[in-house]
Amino acid sequence: MAWYWQLLVTLLVLVAVLTIAAGLIWYERRLLSLVQDRYGPNRVGPAGLLQVLADTFKILFKEDWVPPFADKRVFVVAPSLVLITALLSFIVVPVAEGWVVADLNVGLLFVLAMSSLAVYSVVLAGWSSRSKYSLVGGLRAAAQMVSYEVFMGLSLVGVITLAGSFNLSDIVEGQQRSVYYVFPQFIGFVVFLVAGLAETRRIPFDLVEAESELVAGYHTEYSGMKFGLFLVGEYVAITLVSALIVTLFFGGWLGPWLPDVVWFLLKTFVFITLFIIIRGTLPRLRYDQLMALGWKAMLPLSLLNLLITGAIVVARAG
Amino acid sequence: MTSDGTRQSRPPAPVETHPPLTTDVVVTGGLARRGQPLLPRIGRTVWSTLVGVGVVISHAWRSRDTIQYPEEMVYLPPRYRGRIILSRDPDGEERCVACYLCSAACPVDCIALQATTDENGRRYPEWFRINFSRCIFCGFCEDACPTYAIQLTPDVEMSEYERSSMVYEKEDLLISGPGKYHEHDFYRVAGLAIGGKGKGEAENEAPPSDVRGLLP
Numbered sequence: 436m437a438w439y440w441q442l443l444v445t446l447l448v449l450v451a452v453l454t455i456a457a458g459l460i461w462y463e464r465r466l467l468s469l470v471q472d473r474y475g476p477n478r479v480g481p482a483g484l485l486q487v488l489a490d491t492f493k494i495l496f497k498e499d500w501v502p503p504f505a506d507k508r509v510f511v512v513a514p515s516l517v518l519i520t521a522l523l524s525f526i527v528v529p530v531a532e533g534w535v536v537a538d539l540n541v542g543l544l545f546v547l548a549m550s551s552l553a554v555y556s557v558v559l560a561g562w563s564s565r566s567k568y569s570l571v572g573g574l575r576a577a578a579q580m581v582s583y584e585v586f587m588g589l590s591l592v593g594v595i596t597l598a599g600s601f602n603l604s605d606i607v608e609g610q611q612r613s614v615y616y617v618f619p620q621f622i623g624f625v626v627f628l629v630a631g632l633a634e635t636r637r638i639p640f641d642l643v644e645a646e647s648e649l650v651a652g653y654h655t656e657y658s659g660m661k662f663g664l665f666l667v668g669e670y671v672a673i674t675l676v677s678a679l680i681v682t683l684f685f686g687g688w689l690g691p692w693l694p695d696v697v698w699f700l701l702k703t704f705v706f707i708t709l710f711i712i713i714r715g716t717l718p719r720l721r722y723d724q725l726m727a728l729g730w731k732a733m734l735p736l737s738l739l740n741l742l743i744t745g746a747i748v749v750a751r752a753g
Numbered sequence: 754m755t756s757d758g759t760r761q762s763r764p765p766a767p768v769e770t771h772p773p774l775t776t777d778v779v780v781t782g783g784l785a786r787r788g789q790p791l792l793p794r795i796g797r798t799v800w801s802t803l804v805g806v807g808v809v810i811s812h813a814w815r816s817r818d819t820i821q822y823p824e825e826m827v828y829l830p831p832r833y834r835g836r837i838i839l840s841r842d843p844d845g846e847e848r849c850v851a852c853y854l855c856s857a858a859c860p861v862d863c864i865a866l867q868a869t870t871d872e873n874g875r876r877y878p879e880w881f882r883i884n885f886s887r888c889i890f891c892g893f894c895e896d897a898c899p900t901y902a903i904q905l906t907p908d909v910e911m912s913e914y915e916r917s918s919m920v921y922e923k924e925d926l927l928i929s930g931p932g933k934y935h936e937h938d939f940y941r942v943a944g945l946a947i948g949g950k951g952k953g954e955a956e957n958e959a960p961p962s963d964v965r966g967l968l969p
Contacts, residue, residue: 470809472818716809717802 445526445536452525456670461487463670463711470715497659502564505656509563514654514661516556517668521675524549528678529604531688531695542603543595546679547588550634553672554580557636557643560665561653572652575722576643579633582729583640587630589737593623593744594683607687617684619747622740624684626733631676633729635669637710639717642725677706829907831933834892836908837883839923840901840932847927848902848939851878855894855903863887864894875940875947881926885911886919900939904932 461476461484468475476483501507524546526536539545554576561573594616595601598609610616617624633640644652654665681687681702690698720728820827829835840848851868869879894903913919931937944961946952953960 470812472812472815474817474819474821712806712809716805 441536444530444534447534448525448528448530448536449522451530452522452671452674453667455674456667457487457491459670459673459707460490460666462707463714466708466711467715470712491663494660494663499659499661502566502656504565506563506565509559510656511661513556513560513563514657514664514668516559517553518664518671520549520553520556521668521671524675525671525678527603528675528682529607529687530699532604534688534696535604538602538604541601543591543601543606543683546675547584547591550587551580551584553634553668554584556668557653560657564653564656566656568649568651568655569653572643572645572649572655575645576636576653579636579640579642579725579729582726583630583633583733586626586729586734586737587634589734589741590623590626590630591683592741593620596744596748603682603687607682607689610686611689615684615686615689620684620740620744622736623744624680626737626740627680627683629728629733631680632710632713633725635672635676635710637669637673638714639720640725641719642722645719647719673707673710674703677703677710680706829909831907833907833909834890834895834905836885836906836911837888837890837894837921837926838904838906838928838932839881839926840904840928840934841930842938842940843931843936844938845929846875846940847877848900848931849878849881850876850900850902850939851881852876852899854897854899858893858897860891860893861887861889873947878923881923883921883926884919885921886916901932901934901937902939906932 464486465475465477465483476486479485479489501510527539527542527545529535529538557576557580558573561569561571561576564570564573594606597613597616597619598606600606600609606616613619636643642652644654646652649655654662657665678699681699685702687702688695688699690702693701842848849866851866853866853868856862856864856866863884864882865884866881867879868876870876890905892905895905898904911919940947940950944952
């Protein structure tokens with residue numbers, strides 16, 4: 436591949452992901468108000484689209500305050516980690532045939548590694564704030580994200596066995612040869628969806644922020660653009676999980692008539708919308724419910740899925 | 754406090770016993786009870802979640818609760834306590850007789866006025882001033898007014914960029930009509946002698962009784 440093509444794809448993915456993540460702030464607010472009999476932001480620009488810009492300006496002009504009691508270095512580094520890990524995960528996601536920043540053989544493992552690293556951002560943010568709400572938020576983040584990491588990985592093993600590769604492009608091409616993996620891997624899809632919700636700390640798994648009990652959880656002490664980074668990082672993560680679901684279970688860029696990229700974006704937006712609708716529907720789980728759902732329901736389910744998939748693959752090969 | 758530093762004024766609290774935490778609430782969404790078969794419980798949970806999503810989505814097509822304020826206005830009932838005005842008689846004269854009752858009734862002292870008399874002996878305010886940055890719109894002035902002159906109206910759009918603009922003078926307060934009580938004319942029912950009208954000459958008034966005529 437020519438270096439300029441590589442550069443172009445890199446820039447394209449970076450700009451597209453950040454634009455989508457910023458646009459999601461508007462999209463989520465509009466969609467949530469739509470299902471709550473409200474209008475949402477509709478004043479700034481056409482249909483309120485420039486609200487994002489207005490919010491950005493506002494947040495940029497806010498005082499960049501570091502609490503005197505905080506652990507300053509860690510406090511400053513933590514918010515950028517969440518964005519960096521989410522953006523880094525995107526380099527292995529193929530947007531269209533051949534449109535991938537880094538065609539890694541360990542693609543899926545890389546994504547899982549990055550999502551494990553993302554925990555550090557939240558935990559360190561909570562820890563370095565030296566405030567009780569932040570600390571409890573960070574503590575919950577550690578427990579929640581570490582537990583859900585386990586079967587997030589396990590739920591994908593079925594896909595990997597079917598495709599015979601960790602490479603995301605190979606997985607999409609494997610679906611071109613057979614069917615979308617959502618059909619043979621429906622349990623895997625459901626488990627991954629739940630794990631994805633938990634990994635992105637979205638309702639119903641937003642115990643980490645839990646504004647009704649923890650003020651704002653791990654980012655209680657953050658303000659200005661540092662808080663903005665957490666926000667953008669969360670939306671990048673939502674985009675990432677949606678893109679991963681599309682790539683792994685819904686055939687990525689595959690689809691008739693329309694160009695590859697359009698299919699990929701359309702499918703991704705369906706899942707982003709689903710995430711927002713889920714936020715509009717479900718209440719927050721209690722901590723013990725969260726753990727019970729993870730270890731007692733999702734883990735056995737993903738193991739069962741793994742067993743069945745493995746048996747079928749072995750039987751076919753045999 | 755005892756010598757070893759422990760507080761002994763209160764007996765130790767009994768240990769609270771919780772019912773054992775179960776996955777029931779998680780797995781069933783609170784719909785099913787323990788002891789029921791697992792699979793139907795899961796099925797009901799999934800179904801109830803899907804129904805919930807359906808209800809949420811159906812709200813996208815319902816009418817909005819929001820009132821788009823600058824374009825649409827919220828309904829304010831006629832007796833709403835908003836901007837204060839001074840009204841006029843049906844014949845166009847000022848109703849206010851500068852009795853100071855509104856000023857006295859005002860709990861935040863935002864009304865100030867100066868009484869004077871015209872050539873017919875009719876009292877009116879020389880100046881009348883309401884400081885709306887103090888006004889709490891309680892309506893006590895309207896209650897106190899014996900002539901229905903001061904009235905609160907259903908208007909709340911009074912924002913200003915300067916504090917001094919919140920002070921309304923008499924020419925800002927006085928309106929051309931009678932406000933809420935169209936027919937009321939204080940001097941027509943008050944029994945007062947005023948320029949051009951003797952005692953008891955108005956509608957619904959009887960001439961004053963001759964106190965000596967009642968003698969036997």
